[in-house]
Amino acid sequence: MAVINVTSFYPTFFILVGIPGLEASQHWLGIAFCSFYVIALLGNIMLIIVIPSSPKLSEPMFTFLLLLAANDVLLTTCLVPKMLAIFWAGSRVIFFQACLLQMFFLHCFTSFESGLLLAMAIDRYVAICKPLRYSTIMTNRLIIRLAVVITARAVILMSPCIFLILTFKSFKTNIISHSYCEHMAVVKLANGDIRVNSALGLMVAFTVLGVDVTLIVLSYAMIFRAVYRLPSTEARLKAFNTCTPHMCVFISLYTLAIFSFLSHRYGKHIPSYIHIIMSNTYILIPSTLNPLVYGLKNNLIRKEVLEHVHKITVCSRK
Numbered sequence: 001m002a003v004i005n006v007t008s009f010y011p012t013f014f015i016l017v018g019i020p021g022l023e024a025s026q027h028w029l030g031i032a033f034c035s036f037y038v039i040a041l042l043g044n045i046m047l048i049i050v051i052p053s054s055p056k057l058s059e060p061m062f063t064f065l066l067l068l069a070a071n072d073v074l075l076t077t078c079l080v081p082k083m084l085a086i087f088w089a090g091s092r093v094i095f096f097q098a099c100l101l102q103m104f105f106l107h108c109f110t111s112f113e114s115g116l117l118l119a120m121a122i123d124r125y126v127a128i129c130k131p132l133r134y135s136t137i138m139t140n141r142l143i144i145r146l147a148v149v150i151t152a153r154a155v156i157l158m159s160p161c162i163f164l165i166l167t168f169k170s171f172k173t174n175i176i177s178h179s180y181c182e183h184m185a186v187v188k189l190a191n192g193d194i195r196v197n198s199a200l201g202l203m204v205a206f207t208v209l210g211v212d213v214t215l216i217v218l219s220y221a222m223i224f225r226a227v228y229r230l231p232s233t234e235a236r237l238k239a240f241n242t243c244t245p246h247m248c249v250f251i252s253l254y255t256l257a258i259f260s261f262l263s264h265r266y267g268k269h270i271p272s273y274i275h276i277i278m279s280n281t282y283i284l285i286p287s288t289l290n291p292l293v294y295g296l297k298n299n300l301i302r303k304e305v306l307e308h309v310h311k312i313t314v315c316s317r318k
Contacts, residue, residue, distance in 0.1 A: 065294050172190070
């Protein structure tokens, strides 16, 4: 395998190590990650098929769920196939341009997912706290505008990170001690001052995480306050039953994301394989759980899924 020391410009390709320190057991981890990927694909593709085909699933919350499912398919597909090629086939080479594309789309899809979770929290806030005005507030026009804003935010925040990497004149090496092209993992290879890149990465992360986490927590705090005021115990339990799983997904995503982000910069005493496993997990676990927590837990979606499965079974028998 060709390895470079310092190049006159950027390298033609990078070499992804995978999980440093666990090379001997990477194929077993590959089985676990592949299982998560297959479950995520099946669950999210099922939602992508069922939601648009059913008139009963036309409410804004189902539109957000459709967008979330599509984003999760793209997000996991950006990561897992190449990672499995590293673990199982030893295919560690990734071309420079492909590395930057993977980095750009991974971080954009992650930012888009965070924005969608915020939009879904706002949707639940309006549904529970302002039920009489729900249909007039959560219109299709607002949903389209939210999707455009979330997409634009991801692209605008991530694009400068890519362009700054292209300004480096040389790299110390082309070996990335990671299983995918993570922003700081690539920046640390640069033979130059990376303080601007690091500061920009911090700004992007705290812009996305800080704003979204704050607003999501605020939304759910107002939801729970409204739920406590409901006169019916059954109504309170129903509202809690709806919101609690959402909070679990939200907490798991942001806890893993913040740990991965901070440990990469400040966790010098944390073994690199723990950081990398956490980096992979915070992308895969939420994408695997989302169809279960947001989708199959909903009675309408569950009935539609069962109807589709029944139709497929009947057709296959004919």
